[in-house]
Amino acid sequence: MLYSEKVMEHFTNPRNVGEIPDADGVGEVGNAKCGDIMKMYLKIDNGIVTDCKFKTFGCGAAIATSSAATEMIKGQPIETVMKLTNKAVIDSLDGLPAQKLHCSVLAEQAVKAALSDYYTKNGIDPAPILGEIGECAHCAQ
Amino acid sequence: MKQIYADNAATTFVTDEILGAMMPFLTGRFGNPSSIYRLGMDALRGVEHARKQCADAIGAKPNEIYFTSGGSEADNWAIKETARRLKNESGKNHIITTNFEHHAVLHTCQALEREGFDVTYLPVDERGLITAAQVEAALTDKTAIVSIMYANNEIGTLLPIAEIGEICRNRNNKVIFHTDAVQAVGNIHIDVKSQNIDMMSVSGHKIHAPKGIGFLYCKNGINLRNFIHGGGQERGKRAGTENTAGIAALGLAMEIATRDIQAKAEKVAKMRDRLISELSKIPASCVNGDLKNRLPGNVNLSFIGVEGESLLLNMDLKGISASSGSACTSGSLDPSHVLLALGLPHEIAHGSCRITINEYNTDEEIDIIIKEVPEIISKIRSMSPLWEDFVNGKDNAQRFFKWLSPIK
Structure with a gap:
């Protein structure tokens, strides 16, 4: 199996690791049985994601996709953040091995789960805005 | 930064000494062992010398050693051909193995299940061990072959091979006992005669020979069926021009690995x-x-x-x-x-x-x-x-x- 240099770079120096104690939205996806859990913390001011941090239990790809996703959404308006796709995360990492694609799905879902938590906390139903945050096809097997 | 290789159960490097033993067969002694002229005979001499080295290292006779491409092929050969032969000859359709074998054994057994064999996967205990009594209890009149690894590749546990072999040998309706010794050879003293082993798989690259070479030991008297059809190499059982350099390496590797x-x-x-x-x-x-x-x-x-x-x-x-x-x-x-x-x-x-x-x-x-x-x-x-x-x-x-x- 081959990881791109960008994956290894993110794995070696992951960005935005940690927690935000007063986060406005927190999302956790995956499960320990499958071997990947991602927890994403968002700080949101005036519709902008001003800070985000993550904690991940998982393989090299899981850590790299979490790190890349936080970089891609930090400083962005919610409207942009909610459009983050796993494909964009994969592209930003110069690709992932086929058996690791589900890690990128988890990264997208972790961001959406955190946004969903933000909306819920603010009394807004997230479903019409974010749609269904599905299970990772692999994890659901 | 110092590089530390601590994955020797995955593979090992080829030592200079072993590389040195291979080189002549890639260059000056390049002949085909099947050829009649001196260059061919010289290559054949190298193959037969290595066969004796392998045999001596495990207490076998040279004509009980069959070179293969490695451990996986030896496992496939031993289990598939023994099971199929005994099913044809005497209707035996039962195989006993464990649930923590290498995939070369597990997937072979699963393939045989699809051919209609019954397979008992003995469960190991929480320490990664099984007992000979478990094997004895699982034996039936329909059991053709018992295949149990000598040492586990992930957790390194050693199974009671000699005892299991004795049980198979003493069975009235004799049962063939095969062991995958890929991880054990060179680490544990193996003597196929005193340890009651009928068939055994060995791989070269775990003991400092190159990848792509191994052997199957098959005790004389057991009718080993042809696995790869073609030329008459390996006494007609396994066709294909011999990997002479690999074989020379394996012979020396076996000698060195079992020394001291x-x-x-x-x-x-x-x-x-x-x-x-x-x-x-x-x-x-x-x-x-x-x-x-x-x-x-x-x-x-x-x-x-x-x-x-x-x-x-x-x-x-x-x-x-x-x-x-x-x-x-x-x-x-x-x-x-x-x-x-x-x-x-x-x-x-x-x-x-x-x-x-x-x-x-x-x-x-x-x-x-x-x-x-x-x-x-x-x-x-x-x-x-x-x-x-x-x-x-x-x-x-x-x-x-x-x-x-x-x-x-």
Whole structure:
């Protein structure tokens, strides 16, 4: 199996690791049985994601996709953040091995789960805005 | 940075001495052993010399050694052809193996199930052992072959091969006993006669020969059926021009690996025990596999809250090569079948680390591993939500306690 240099770079120096104690939205996806859990913390001011941090239990790809996703959404308006796709995360990492694609799905879902938590906390139903945050096809097997 | 190779159960480097034994067969002695002129005969002489070296190393006769492409081919050959032959000859359609064999055996048995064979997968206990009595209880009049590994590739446990062989041999309706000795050879003294082994698979690249060469030992008197059809090589049983250089390497590797085996094993076991005793001090860890019946070079531990692949990548960043039974290293979602066979929960099995050393590793290297691994574990745990939940007792964390050392 081959990881791109960008994956290894993110794995070696992951960005935005940690927690935000007063986060406005927190999302956790995956499960320990499958071997990947991602927890994403968002700080949101005036519709902008001003800070985000993550904690991940998982393989090299899981850590790299979490790190890349936080970089891609930090400083962005919610409207942009909610459009983050796993494909964009994969592209930003110069690709992932086929058996690791589900890690990128988890990264997208972790961001959406955190946004969903933000909306819920603010009394807004997230479903019409974010749609269904599905299970990772692999994890659901 | 010093590079430390600690994955000798995966493969080993080819030593200069063994490379030196191969080279003539790639250059001056390049002839085809089937050719009649002197160049051919000279190559054949090399093959037969290596065959004797392999035979001597395991207490067999040269005509009981069949060169193959490696351990997997030898396993496939022994099990498939013996099972099919005995089914044709006497209607026997039962196979006994264990649930923690190498995939070369497990998947072969599963393929035979699809051909209509019944397979009993004996469950190992939580230490990774089975007893000869379990085998005896599973034997039926329909049993054609028993295939049980000599030593497990992941957790290094040693199975009671001689006892199992005796049970198979004493059975009225004689049962063939095969063992996959890929991990054991060169680490444990093997004598096929006194240990009652009928068939045995060996691989070269685990003992400093190159990849792509191995052999099947098949006791005289057992009708071994042809596996690869074609020319008359390997006494007509396995066609294909001999890998003369690989064979020469394997012969010498077997001779070297089985020389002074006791002294070598003691030296390696000392390093192993130091690794196990130091690394098991890491909080919330466990040692996988029995400590007593164990290969001298095998260390296998799990650390909860840590995922195996990220542990290996971090170790690699420190120059240490090791392996894991986590799902991520296999490309599936399930962690290794060996660790699950011990009854470990997925969460603990995902966090496993296998370190396999041999006589080329040094005390200094062991010191470095002992220093680096705990730091890496702390780093990974500091960013692991699973570890956070475990420490905070969330998600019924106490269900893992029975396997693990205290959190502190």
